[in-house]
Amino acid sequence: xxGVTQSPTHxxxxxxxxxxxxxxxxxxxxxVSWYQQVLGQGPQFIFQYYEKEERGRGNFPDRFSARQxxxxxxxxxxxxLLLGDSALYLCASSLRTGNTEAxxxxxxxxTVV
Amino acid sequence: xxxxxxxxxxxxVQEGRISILNCDYTNSMFDYFLWYKKYPAEGPTFxxxxxxxxxxxxxxxxxxxxxxxxxxxxxxxxxxxPGDSAVYFCAASRWLSGGGADGLTFGKGTHLxxxx
Numbered sequence: 001x002x003g004v005t006q007s008p009t010h011x012x013x014x015x016x017x018x019x020x021x022x023x024x025x026x027x028x029x030x031x032v033s034w035y036q037q038v039l040g041q042g043p044q045f046i047f048q049y050y051e052k053e054e055r056g057r058g059n060f061p062d063r064f065s066a067r068q069x070x071x072x073x074x075x076x077x078x079x080x081l082l083l084g085d086s087a088l089y090l091c092a093s094s095l096r097t098g099n100t101e102a103x104x105x106x107x108x109x110x111t112v113v
Numbered sequence: 114x115x116x117x118x119x120x121x122x123x124x125x126v127q128e129g130r131i132s133i134l135n136c137d138y139t140n141s142m143f144d145y146f147l148w149y150k151k152y153p154a155e156g157p158t159f160x161x162x163x164x165x166x167x168x169x170x171x172x173x174x175x176x177x178x179x180x181x182x183x184x185x186x187x188x189x190x191x192x193x194x195p196g197d198s199a200v201y202f203c204a205a206s207r208w209l210s211g212g213g214a215d216g217l218t219f220g221k222g223t224h225l226x227x228x229x
Contacts, residue, residue: 004156033216033217035216035217035219040221041221042117042119042202042204042219042220042221042222043157043202043217043219044219045215045216045217045218046216047216048215048216050213055209055213056209056213056215056216058216090156090157092156092217096213101147101159101162102147102159102217103159104149104156104157104158104159105156106154106155106156107155107156
């Protein structure tokens, strides 16, 4: 069975640009969450989606947005990129919101120059 | 304000001995706790979890202990093996009144090094 897949694996963008990151959850999983991990820190919660609705949001500016599609895949969008947005972006899927296990993808490494 | 704290950035343990990783939290509203293991260039891998109504949970070589009064949990790995060398993250979450659970709050991680 395929795990959580994220694309692209690496990305380099210029300050001020826009970026879209993609995530496909494990088959049968209906909840997708996004996390940002900067060097030396633990992952920080950005968004949680379940059944195409936003169920939770972390402390991130409005430049960050996300959505979930009918097939439960998800996109994370970041506008007006800043140097500080450089990080590993992780997607996690779970059967349903409230599930005690979240399975993570390998992440997308975003570098803003 | 860091709600989940892992105060040891690294820990070195001899192969075959017990590894004990510690985690403290400040938010008494957390309802369950998880441990994840992360290798470089990979996403975190779920290891074990514990609900706040329990004080111990075991899965093979891994045991998690929860002390709610001290707001402290620990992960024990017995016996430690070379493949256990990785960064270990403690995470916590809480149930929401409208159903479901909040996103995970992670600590900064502890780098466990198993020496032969």
